[in-house]
Amino acid sequence: MTSASELRSGKTHRDENFPVASWIIHPRHRALILAFYNFVRTADDIADHATLSGEDKLRYLDLLAAELLGNGDSQQEAVNLRRALSERSMPPRHALDVLVAFRMDVTKLRYENWDEVIHYCRYSAMPVGRFMLDVHGESTSTWAASDALCAGLQINNHLQDCGKDFRDLNRVYLPRDALAAGGAAVEALGEGRASPALLQCLHSLAVRTEALLGESKSLSTEVKDFRLGLEISVIQAFADKIVRLLKVRDPLSERVHLGPIELLAHSLSGVASEITRRAIGRRPVSKPAAGA
Incomplete structure (x- = not known):
């Protein structure tokens, strides 16, 4: 059997849409x-x-x-x-837990509703945030806000790459019921520009994702580790900006990723906002995550 290392795409932590083990x-x-x-x-x-x-x-x-x-x-x-x-x-x-999601990627190509997408995020994204919190010795009481942030990041990625996922992998994370509600066909994901029906569906999912990201706003101030709080604040700033783009743009034909200058600007903004919050001592109370 070939080593799994030989199957790597060449993508590294520097190619991700969010910081990984940053400075x-x-x-x-x-x-x-x-x-x-x-x-x-x-x-x-x-x-x-x-x-x-x-x-x-x-x-x-x-x-x-x-x-x-x-x-x-x-x-x-x-x-x-x-x-x-x-x-x-x-x-x-x-x-x-993450391996559960990758097995789903092999065996499950369609998702019926929002709850199924969130279930996928429970294994594809939420364990990553929980791991980071465990590494820093944080309480499991921070998991609820972390889960919301990680799920939001994951769904942002699904919306950004919806065309590529369909064309390259025949994989569609957009819920069937959301597509059907707007009269959008799955096959429209293979086009160079979203149809009006598909675009309406994508924008409505972005609005729902923005609400999900709203549930994670307290996370950076819930964690005790100062550096981790800064990192979370930066990631939150990235996620918020991306979802705002997804609410108004067509990911099949328009850029919905952040460029280097935007990444730097939002990094500085995230760091500054977190330092300010901690300076005034505001620390919201978090709620336990399900399955903690």
């Missing part, structure tokens, strides 16, 4: 965070691989899970994360 995070956490990222990126690239069969994809994902749990040493990303977690006496629960 804001304390150096003592970066190696573990990058080990987690590389494990997740490898699994993601396997699920999205252009030529692997579905059966082979599932076999590789199962192998990553087995080696993460200590059963073998052939898949380097799993071995690296296993060792990094062991050094912190942390369980692999969040990495195993």
Whole structure:
């Protein structure tokens, strides 16, 4: 069997739409965070691989899970994360949760409603935020706001890449009932420009995602770690800007990603707003997440 490393797309943490182990995070956490990222990126690239069969994809994902749990040493990303977690006496629960989502990517190409999309986010995105909070020793009471932020980021990505996901993978994360309500056909995702019906559906989903992101506003001030609070504030600023673009633009024909100057500007804005909030001592009370 080919090593999972050989199936990587070449994408790294520097290519993501949000900071990964950035300079804001304390150096003592970066190696573990990058080990987690590389494990997740490898699994993601396997699920999205252009030529692997579905059966082979599932076999590789199962192998990553087995080696993460200590059963073998052939898949380097799993071995690296296993060792990094062991050094912190942390369980692999969040990495195993993410693998559930990548198996869904192989076996599930359509989503019936918003609840099914959120269920997917429970495994594709929420474990990433929960992992980051665990790394920093934060309380599980912060998970509710983190889950909202991570789900919002994930759905933003689904809306940004809806055309590419359909054309390249025949995968549609837009809920069937949302498409049907506006009279939009799935096949319209393959066009170079969204039809009026599809555009209305995309904009309505962006509005719903914006409301979801509103539930995460308190997260940066709920966490105790100052650096993590800054990082979260920056990510929130990115997510808020992207969803505002998605509310008014056509992701099939217009740019809905942030350029380098915009990223820098929103990074500085996020850092400044978080420093200001902490300076005045405002710390909202969070609510426990479901399944904590």
